[in-house]
Amino acid sequence: MRRQRLLNATLDFRKEHIVNNLKHYKDLGLVNTREMFKKAMKGGYAVPAYNFNNMEQLQAIAIGCVESKSPVILQVSGSARKYADPTLLPHLVKGAVAMARKMGSPISIALHLDHGDSFELAKDCIDSGFSSVMLDGSHHSFDENVMLTKAVVDYAHERDVTVEGELGVLAGVEDEVSSTVSHYTKPEEVEEFVEKTGVDSLAISIGTSHGAYKFKLKPGEEVPSLRFDILKEIEKRLPGYPIVLHGASSVTPEHVALINRYGGKLESAVGIPAEQLRQAARSAVCKINIDSDGRLAMTALIRQIFAEKPAEFDPRKYLGPARGELIKMIKHKNITVLGSADHA
Numbered sequence: 001m002r003r004q005r006l007l008n009a010t011l012d013f014r015k016e017h018i019v020n021n022l023k024h025y026k027d028l029g030l031v032n033t034r035e036m037f038k039k040a041m042k043g044g045y046a047v048p049a050y051n052f053n054n055m056e057q058l059q060a061i062a063i064g065c066v067e068s069k070s071p072v073i074l075q076v077s078g079s080a081r082k083y084a085d086p087t088l089l090p091h092l093v094k095g096a097v098a099m100a101r102k103m104g105s106p107i108s109i110a111l112h113l114d115h116g117d118s119f120e121l122a123k124d125c126i127d128s129g130f131s132s133v134m135l136d137g138s139h140h141s142f143d144e145n146v147m148l149t150k151a152v153v154d155y156a157h158e159r160d161v162t163v164e165g166e167l168g169v170l171a172g173v174e175d176e177v178s179s180t181v182s183h184y185t186k187p188e189e190v191e192e193f194v195e196k197t198g199v200d201s202l203a204i205s206i207g208t209s210h211g212a213y214k215f216k217l218k219p220g221e222e223v224p225s226l227r228f229d230i231l232k233e234i235e236k237r238l239p240g241y242p243i244v245l246h247g248a249s250s251v252t253p254e255h256v257a258l259i260n261r262y263g264g265k266l267e268s269a270v271g272i273p274a275e276q277l278r279q280a281a282r283s284a285v286c287k288i289n290i291d292s293d294g295r296l297a298m299t300a301l302i303r304q305i306f307a308e309k310p311a312e313f314d315p316r317k318y319l320g321p322a323r324g325e326l327i328k329m330i331k332h333k334n335i336t337v338l339g340s341a342d343h344a
């Protein structure tokens with residue numbers, strides 16, 4: 001009996017020790033997004049926020065950003081966190097930071113919750129080492145959005161964690177919530193929202209959308225332009241304030257073609273042209289979210305290898321090249337699209 005009690009106490013201590021040791025993001029070698037955004041605003045570029053779910057994606061993001069000397073936001077949705085395991089995740093991230101330092105790189109790295117939909121989830125992330133969280137209250141009324149976001153801001157700021165809010169609705173899947181229609185952000189609401197909530201950055205809706213099917217184009221039709229007029233009006237109302245673009249994948253035609261060539265079925269997949277993202281990055285847009293492009297890059301290579309080497313069954317032989325393709329894609333984006341390369 002006594003022995004059992006002692007054993008339980010030891011196990012509890014170990015559990016506490018492991019979890020407590022990773023409790024604050026600074027213990028993981030991470031930073032919040034405040035300084036990142038200040039520098040991005042001054043430098044006319046956007047910090048990339050790449051979503052990940054597993055080790056290979058995390059490795060690719062870290063290596064791609066180290067090699068292009070870019071700051072980076074490691075971005076995890078609620079469902080991705082569940083997939084990777086909430087306890088394992090901060091350890092993986094701590095390892096990625098250590099790997100970057102071992103490579104001799106000083107790049108700033110943040111860990112961010114994407115599309116957090118409740119105070120509890122945001123709090124849990126903050127308590128387990130996230131340096132930044134998003135509270136996506138865009139599907140609620142303005143007042144409810146303010147209330148939810150403000151509660152998260154109060155908790156986060158006490159711990160020096162930064163918070164992203166959202167006004168306006170993007171079409172497509174936003175984690176567990178999805179919308180078939182988009183509503184552009186109303187510029188006349190942004191000052192009141194930022195003032196009442198105290199959020200550190202604001203995601204807006206100006207024509208981007210989530211996923212690989214961003215526009216339904218008729219034959220010969222061009223991708224419509226983002227609503228830069230709305231962005232300009234928001235910048236006028238919130239001078240020097242960091243704006244975030246979600247749904248910003250370009251849906252790289254080469255990867256879509258490769259997927260379709262090797263048995264995939266992605267018909268009429270289309271994304272945001274790189275030049276439009278570059279234009280946004282030069283403005284108050286300080287954070288650009290990219291998930292679908294990473295998924296496409298990995299899937300393309302995996303499909304190709306499965307088709308060309310049907311006898312292969314060592315995961316390293318297909319996940320390795322898929323990771324390599326993702327590294328290439330990330331470097332390319334940082335250098336030519338976001339402009340974040342060489343701003344470590």
Ligand code: G3H
Pocket residue numbers: 051077078079080114115173174175176210291292
């Ligand atoms: O905006 C949503 C992100 O692409 C995350 O997607 O919930 O499938 O991880 P997910």
Ligand code: 13P
Pocket residue numbers: 051114115209210211212245246247248249250289290291292293
């Ligand atoms: P994409 O689907 O365009 O990659 O958008 C990702 C995103 O906004 C994550 O929050």
Ligand code: ZN
Pocket residue numbers: 114115174210246247289
């Ligand atoms: Zn998003």
